[in-house]
Amino acid sequence: MTIIYRCTLELHDSLYYATREIGRLYETEPILHNYGLCYALGLVDSDRHATTVAEEDSYRYFCPEQVPKYEAHLTPLNQQGIYVTPARAVNHATVLNTWKYANNNYHVEMEKTQKNIPSFGRAKEIAPESQFESFILSQKPLALPRWVRLGKWASKASVEVKELSQIKQSEGEFVFPHPLNPLDVMFTHQVLSYDTVNMPPVSLIRNVQMRGHYYETEGLKIPARMSYRFGN
Amino acid sequence: MPHSLILNLQPRSPISPHYLTGKHLHALFLTLVSSVDQPLGDRLHEQKTEKAFTLSPLQIHDRALRGNRLQWEYGRPIAPGTSCWWRVSLLEDSLFSRLAPLWLNLNPAQSWHLGSADLTITSVLGTPQPTQPWANFSSYAQLYEQASEETKQITFAFCTPTTFRQGKYDSALPTRECVFHSLLNRWNQYSGIPFSEDIVECLFPSFFDIQTELVNHPQGKWAGCVGTIAYRILGDVPSATIRQLNTLADFALYAGVGRKTPMGMGMVRRLI
Numbered sequence: 001m002t003i004i005y006r007c008t009l010e011l012h013d014s015l016y017y018a019t020r021e022i023g024r025l026y027e028t029e030p031i032l033h034n035y036g037l038c039y040a041l042g043l044v045d046s047d048r049h050a051t052t053v054a055e056e057d058s059y060r061y062f063c064p065e066q067v068p069k070y071e072a073h074l075t076p077l078n079q080q081g082i083y084v085t086p087a088r089a090v091n092h093a094t095v096l097n098t099w100k101y102a103n104n105n106y107h108v109e110m111e112k113t114q115k116n117i118p119s120f121g122r123a124k125e126i127a128p129e130s131q132f133e134s135f136i137l138s139q140k141p142l143a144l145p146r147w148v149r150l151g152k153w154a155s156k157a158s159v160e161v162k163e164l165s166q167i168k169q170s171e172g173e174f175v176f177p178h179p180l181n182p183l184d185v186m187f188t189h190q191v192l193s194y195d196t197v198n199m200p201p202v203s204l205i206r207n208v209q210m211r212g213h214y215y216e217t218e219g220l221k222i223p224a225r226m227s228y229r230f231g232n
Numbered sequence: 233m234p235h236s237l238i239l240n241l242q243p244r245s246p247i248s249p250h251y252l253t254g255k256h257l258h259a260l261f262l263t264l265v266s267s268v269d270q271p272l273g274d275r276l277h278e279q280k281t282e283k284a285f286t287l288s289p290l291q292i293h294d295r296a297l298r299g300n301r302l303q304w305e306y307g308r309p310i311a312p313g314t315s316c317w318w319r320v321s322l323l324e325d326s327l328f329s330r331l332a333p334l335w336l337n338l339n340p341a342q343s344w345h346l347g348s349a350d351l352t353i354t355s356v357l358g359t360p361q362p363t364q365p366w367a368n369f370s371s372y373a374q375l376y377e378q379a380s381e382e383t384k385q386i387t388f389a390f391c392t393p394t395t396f397r398q399g400k401y402d403s404a405l406p407t408r409e410c411v412f413h414s415l416l417n418r419w420n421q422y423s424g425i426p427f428s429e430d431i432v433e434c435l436f437p438s439f440f441d442i443q444t445e446l447v448n449h450p451q452g453k454w455a456g457c458v459g460t461i462a463y464r465i466l467g468d469v470p471s472a473t474i475r476q477l478n479t480l481a482d483f484a485l486y487a488g489v490g491r492k493t494p495m496g497m498g499m500v501r502r503l504i
Contacts, residue, residue, distance in 0.1 A: 020352060022242055022244055022312065022352065023313065025313055182336050193358050193359055193369045194335075194358055195355065195356060195357045195358050195359055195361075196335045196356035197354075197355045198352075198354050203335075207358075207359040209359070
């Protein structure tokens with residue numbers, strides 16, 4: 001029996017990651033990717049969730065190489081029947097911060113630079129108190145952290161989880177207004193129409209009209225049989 | 233299934249007005265298609281008369297709407313970081329799914345070029361939006377089934393200059409034959425639900441607020457019609473014909489009307 005949680009995240013700090021870089025402007029799209037959410041919620045390489053990965057792929061603070069290992073990290077979640085959908089902004093505001101910095105090394109072994117050139121730019125961040133919402137589908141009850149950290153600044157966010165009740169399963173054509181990862185639904189569902197949000201590493205889709213199996217609860221039809229898939 | 237897609241774009245460097253013409257946007261679309269499906273790009277490039285897609289001129293997001301008109305000419309460059317949108321409509325049933333890798337694998341780090349300007353595609357809207365009347369999709373069967381059997385008034389907004397081929401020459405006057413035969417030809421070509429040509433005979437223009445505007449093209453200037461025009465279905469007309477005419481009117485969002493629709497001309501939307 002599948003358990004579905006509605007997971008609400010509320011920002012207590014401003015959230016930043018670069019969805020897009022336009023010259024010196026770094027923009028944060030108000031949508032949380034499901035890959036990132038799996039890491040933030042502590043589901044990857046975890047003893048508690050039985051998603052431990054091979055030693056060479058283990059998720060450590062220090063990584064010898066900066067190469068994402070989504071496939072190695074997320075496949076154990078498929079085996080445990082855990083799936084997290086990307087989160088949409090329920091309500092959000094943005095703030096634009098200008099930053100600048102100059103080189104102020106205290107100890108320079110190389111020859112000193114002749115000019116002190118400051119670097120500057122602007123970051124569009126998601127403001128505190130913004131709320132995001134995602135769905136977590138699981139084959140067994142999950143214990144999730146009360147607080148998580150998100151984005152490049154490791155911004156603090158509170159997590160509220162509510163189990164949805166009276167879940168019915170059926171099949172047919174339906175619309176799911178929340179964001180989805182296309183790779184995770186395209187192989188099990190016929191996707192008819194959608195909007196695309198362009199973001200790395202996999203662009204997300206929303207307002208998806210699709211045909212296939214779904215769970216119906218609280219007036220919402222959530223696609224069933226979703227799992228992490230990787231295009232090769 | 234016809235799709236009307238809105239591509240939201242941001243230039244990383246200024247786009248010169250010189251590169252904002254229909255010809256350049258047409259070339260950009262074929263480059264986008266060819267990047268995921270070279271044979272399809274070649275095929276669309278070779279289609280001479282009835283192309284299976286239409287394109288709008290590039291639009292700046294926050295510009296105050298001048299009635300129902302869109303912008304087709306620019307006097308100044310578009311500045312970097314400006315939010316712009318661009319409409320692409322696809323008429324052939326399979327085009328949307330064949331281009332799925334394009335909509336889904338758009339790498340934000342990859343930029344597309346309009347002249348010397350780099351563009352980033354930020355999102356693609358393919359479903360109806362409260363703030364964007366140009367995004368939609370519907371199957372041909374749905375368009376037909378959902379069309380009214382009773383509505384006898386059809387009002388069109390000509391949002392970019394529209395012109396029609398009449399024999400050897402062009403005419404900018406949107407007569408019922410010009411407008412509805414243009415829609416009918418495209419409908420019959422792509423829908424698989426053919427309508428007869430004589431259905432237009434019961435239409436009569438009932439209101440018009442139109443004028444001619446010029447569009448610059450490398451070959452010279454084109455005169456086109458912009459504004460609002462309403463046609464009324466008069467006489468004792470069978471409900472099947474009324475439904476067919478309403479279907480064509482709804483289809484105008486996707487098909488556009490008249491000539492040079494793949495170059496930004498003839499963007500037409502039903503108002504009522």
